[in-house]
Amino acid sequence: MVTINDVAKKAGVSKSSVSRVLNGNFEHMSEEMKNKILRAVKDLNYTPNSVAQSLKKKSTKTIGIILSDISNPFWSGVLKGVQSECMRNGYGLMVSSSFEDPSVEEENILTLRNKQVDGLIVNTTGRNTDLFNELVKEKYPFVFFDRFSNDLQTDTVIVNNILGAKKTIQYLIDQGHDRIAILLYPTENKSPRIDRLEGYKQALLENNFPIDESLIKICDETNGSGIEATKEVLKLSQRATAIFSTNTLLNLEVLMGAKKLGFKVPEDVSVFGYDDYPWVPLLDPPLNTVAQPAYEMGKKATALLIKKMKSGKVQKSKIIQLEPELMIRSSCMAPKKVD
16 A cells, blocks of 8 residues: 555655645645655555544544435525535535434434534524533534524524515515415424514514414425415405415415416415525416525535634634525516405
8 A cells, every 4th residue: 555655755755745735735835846746646646544634633524414304405505505615625525414303413413423524514403402502512613504593602604584574575565465474384493484474574564564363374394285275365255465485395385276276376366485496487477586595505604614613712603694685576466456
């Protein structure tokens, strides 16, 4: 097996010089020496022993990420941002999913730590506060993203979901809607859902509209629940003229529910969804959505974690809040007069 000694001997340099090149440290080194070492590495087909390097440096140059539900297409954009920042900084990535189960989340954390990842990026279930407090006490580096915890102060990257919801409802009110329904999945321990509902309520109250509980539908996280909830708000004696869907999968079920009742979008009911993808403009009609900066969220969370890992110091927790953007297309219009 070729060793670093062999490379140093062939290049006619010291082991420390070879080590510096292998670690990307070219300061105070001539271009000639660097190229001589790189040629020796190539000629000898030398591959550094990553396990030995990890033990020596106490670092595997690997980051772990735990998603709440990897089946949600929203995460593809986030993972692109995470992967981009990892590659830029020379880190590998290990991905897992908790599927919204706190026991699985705990198992993922233990598994990734056993794999000796240098730090974690977590879209938390919100139900393992004691475990994360232990990580804080150990000074183990981790960052929350997409969701935050009121019970735990740690570095977090989130989207301003209150603002996204408020801007959506204000847009619909400006179009003339005063019967606006909202569909959500259960909000317990899920800060984005809590904030979207809060933004909905704030916008109504700021426009002197009452909060009508019959227009707020908390859907089970099962296929078809959004379809039934859509039917319910459209069958009310004073039915909804607009529906705000707060989740990618609910967006499609709202459109399906309206179609099953024979309602046309936007002629009979306006629909405003959450999350934006390349296929959204291809829907019939092209759907208005709140676009989240998924790629940017992934990049910023990764950059924040890497900075935290390199610092090695306990610093005041930082919350980075990104702004959503309304994508206006063809699924909303002024309401017809409802008898």
